[in-house]
Amino acid sequence: MIRLHHCPETRSMRTLWLLHELGVEFDVITLPFDKTLRSPEFLELNPAGRVPALEIDGTVMFETGAITEYLCERFREAGMGRAPGDPDRRDWLVWMHFAETISQHTAALTQQHVAIYPPEKRSPLVTRLEAKRLEKTFNALEGRLTGRDYLLDSGFSAADVSVGQAVYMGMHYVRLEPFPAISAWWARVTARPAYQAALPKDGEGRLYPEAFYEPLAD
Ligand SMILES: N[C@@H](CCC(=O)N[C@@H](CS)C(=O)NCC(=O)O)C(=O)O
Structure with a gap:
């Protein structure tokens, strides 16, 4: 079970x-x-x-x-993993775990924009800083995906799932338009039936009331 x-x-x-x-x-x-x-x-x-x-x-x-x-x-x-001995094993580990480098900033931003009440307790400085740091992780991802269809040379894997889900959350704070390689990859991975099946269902509670959050003004 x-x-x-x-x-x-x-x-x-x-x-x-x-x-x-x-x-x-x-x-x-x-x-x-x-x-x-x-x-x-x-x-x-x-x-x-x-x-x-x-x-x-x-x-x-x-x-x-x-x-x-x-x-x-x-x-x-x-075929979602790359076992020890596989030429893509190291890259699989690196990129699969990179999801958490992205998500730590998203979590900090979600705490500021969504979780903290009352709103006047939220920190504009933290929202600016964390949005910038999140954007830097997208820069790293853009570099990796430039010239590649997926994170690994050997094709789609759980690394794309992990990072894809991190991007799904991160897109509430950083826009994809300035990142052509991420955007093209995003279109590929989100066309997968498994991604569609993991989306929230009608009537389920949502974490994000808004589609996008700009950094807070002072
Ligand atoms: N590093 C952990 C992080 C898990 C985590 O923090 N999950 C969040 C949701 S994205 C959570 O449950 N937060 C509840 C809380 O902080 O109270 C993982 O990758 O599983």
Whole structure:
């Protein structure tokens, strides 16, 4: 039994997208992004009160990077990972984990723009700084994708899923238009049925009330 504990539009979408790419059977428990994640029941699954949590093989895992590595090894035949010895193994690890370099800034921005109440407690300086730092991660991604269809020379992999989901969240704070290579890759990866299946469903709670957030004015 595989069961994903998921909040729409958060990092657990990374695992949801990957599970769809792997073509395995699984259940999804959709949770609101609120104090539910601090309940004793949920803290049993993820002691830091974060999503995702993944029940699998009689145990429970958290941390998207670890989950991605485990799922790609467990379901190797799906071709989403690059095993030790594969010429793309190192690049697979680098780019799959690069998702968190992107997402740390998105998380800081989401805290400022969405989570902190009252709004006057939000910091314009932090929103400017973090949006710039997020943009720098997009510069790095643009460099990698220039001249490539996917992050790895050997083609689509879980690295594209992880980074793709990080970009999905990051696009609330950095626009894609100035990044032609990311934009072309984004069109390719989001055309995949597994991405479409991981999008929030009608009626599910959303993390982001707005499509885009400019840095706050002083
Ligand atoms: N490094 C962790 C980060 C998990 C994480 O922070 N998830 C966010 C959602 S994007 C969360 O659950 N936040 C709840 C909170 O901070 O209270 C991973 O990749 O799984």
